[in-house]
Amino acid sequence: MTTLSLTVNGEPVRSEIDPRLSLADFLRENLALKGTHLGCEHGACGACTVVVDDMPMRSCITLAASCEGVRVTTVEGFDDDPVVTRLRQAFRDEHALQCGYCTPGMLATARDIVLRHDRPDVEQIRAELAGCICRCTGYRGIVRAIAHVIETKSQATEAKAGTT
Amino acid sequence: MKAPAFDYLRPATIAEAVAALAEGAGGARILAGGQSLVPMLNLRVAFAETLIDIGAIADLRAVVDEGETVLIGAGVTHATLEDGTIGDHWRGMPAFVARDIAYRAVRNRGTLGGSLCHADPAADWPVAMMALGATMLLAGPDGERALAAKDFSVDVFTTALEEDEMLTGIRLPKLSPSARWSYRKMRKKAGAFGEAIAAVVHDPARGFTRVVAGSSAVGGPCRLEALEGAVALGSLAAEAAIRTALAEREPDLDRYEMQIHATCLRRAMKEVSS
Numbered sequence: 001m002t003t004l005s006l007t008v009n010g011e012p013v014r015s016e017i018d019p020r021l022s023l024a025d026f027l028r029e030n031l032a033l034k035g036t037h038l039g040c041e042h043g044a045c046g047a048c049t050v051v052v053d054d055m056p057m058r059s060c061i062t063l064a065a066s067c068e069g070v071r072v073t074t075v076e077g078f079d080d081d082p083v084v085t086r087l088r089q090a091f092r093d094e095h096a097l098q099c100g101y102c103t104p105g106m107l108a109t110a111r112d113i114v115l116r117h118d119r120p121d122v123e124q125i126r127a128e129l130a131g132c133i134c135r136c137t138g139y140r141g142i143v144r145a146i147a148h149v150i151e152t153k154s155q156a157t158e159a160k161a162g163t164t
Numbered sequence: 165m166k167a168p169a170f171d172y173l174r175p176a177t178i179a180e181a182v183a184a185l186a187e188g189a190g191g192a193r194i195l196a197g198g199q200s201l202v203p204m205l206n207l208r209v210a211f212a213e214t215l216i217d218i219g220a221i222a223d224l225r226a227v228v229d230e231g232e233t234v235l236i237g238a239g240v241t242h243a244t245l246e247d248g249t250i251g252d253h254w255r256g257m258p259a260f261v262a263r264d265i266a267y268r269a270v271r272n273r274g275t276l277g278g279s280l281c282h283a284d285p286a287a288d289w290p291v292a293m294m295a296l297g298a299t300m301l302l303a304g305p306d307g308e309r310a311l312a313a314k315d316f317s318v319d320v321f322t323t324a325l326e327e328d329e330m331l332t333g334i335r336l337p338k339l340s341p342s343a344r345w346s347y348r349k350m351r352k353k354a355g356a357f358g359e360a361i362a363a364v365v366h367d368p369a370r371g372f373t374r375v376v377a378g379s380s381a382v383g384g385p386c387r388l389e390a391l392e393g394a395v396a397l398g399s400l401a402a403e404a405a406i407r408t409a410l411a412e413r414e415p416d417l418d419r420y421e422m423q424i425h426a427t428c429l430r431r432a433m434k435e436v437s438s
Contacts, residue, residue, distance in 0.1 A: 043199060112268060130267060131355050
């Protein structure tokens with residue numbers, strides 16, 4: 001066993017864990033945060049993507065023990081996140097989810113796309129999303145939702161620049 | 165939990181990590197980003213009695229400008245190289261290569277050194293680092309040693325690292341302003357491993373030319389010196405010469421494999437020479 005201290009959704013957590021425990025299993029089983037979904041469990045599908053120190057990472061192929069001292073944000077911890085709030089509305093408006101299994105990972109990934117890119121075209125958004133598999137929507141709604149949030153972000157930035 | 169139980173260490177320094185490797189006597193493995201090792205442990209195709217997690221060793225993330233070369237810490241992530249925050253002395257080549265490795269969520273954890281030590285024959289960095297003329301810095305109980313990329317790469321999933329050694333850094337020569345490079349990869353899906361890779365670097369001011377192919381089919385990175393003369397002269401190598409060079413490296417390529425490797429090489433050499 002090894003001791004792990006980290007911050008999850010703003011709350012300090014301290015736990016004794018088996019070193020072979022994945023971050024995903026730690027979140028789901030030890031902390032009962034079932035919003036992090038497991039799909040392929042080897043890093044290919046993106047369902048388990050969470051935000052670690054402001055970067056999206058695969059919680060299924062990240063050892064919990066490696067997360068000493070980090071800040072983890074799961075889908076349960078996005079309520080005060082302004083980008084995810086806009087993404088959630090856009091996902092609703094654009095029908096960007098059906099069964100919802102991929103959605104927590106999609107939101108963590110989409111948040112990163114919005115924050116890192118100013119004016120990505122559809123091809124770039126699709127390339128960035130390539131690591132997240134959705135078996136319901138065919139991706140069009142997801143891409144539209146992300147593009148919409150980026151568009152409104154750019155407009156907000158331009159409006160702000162115009163006033164100064 | 166899927167992997168068999170292992171002991172876990174999280175050293176704070178390179179010296180501690182090397183000591184732990186020696187202590188492990190062959191049963192210990194270094195864990196860097198874990199983006200290949202963790203799934204392989206889970207699938208039980210890789211094994212470790214002890215995992216030595218080097219994620220807390222700050223020295224491994226250092227980048228030192230040495231003048232004509234840059235020493236990149238083995239723990240620098242693909243995403244850091246993609247973003248170019250370490251500075252660009254290679255006309256954008258490392259950022260270009262990094263951008264197409266797996267997905268951003270994987271690039272945020274996966275490291276340059278981890279990829280080189282894992283030595284997946286279809287991985288990008290072993291090919292790109294050989295093409296840029298990298299030197300690998302290894303630390304062991306008897307001190308440090310340096311190995312050229314071609315000596316570091318031994319075989320599929322096999323490097324020249326001894327059981328008690330770890331990769332600490334990659335020394336990369338800077339490219340001249342007039343240098344040209346091309347990196348071509350064939351794969352069926354964004355983020356997938358390449359089925360064929362070709363990297364060409366031509367830096368006439370330094371008299372440096374490299375033509376390197378890589379993939380599972382050709383058994384990992386391989387320098388194709390026979391093709392470098394044409395690149396150095398700014399001419400195009402004949403298709404037959406490309407195929408001969410590939411066949412010399414790997415006689416058992418099937419027609420499809422030969423076609424995609426030859427196409428990557430031809431396109432890369434053409435891009436550098438045009």
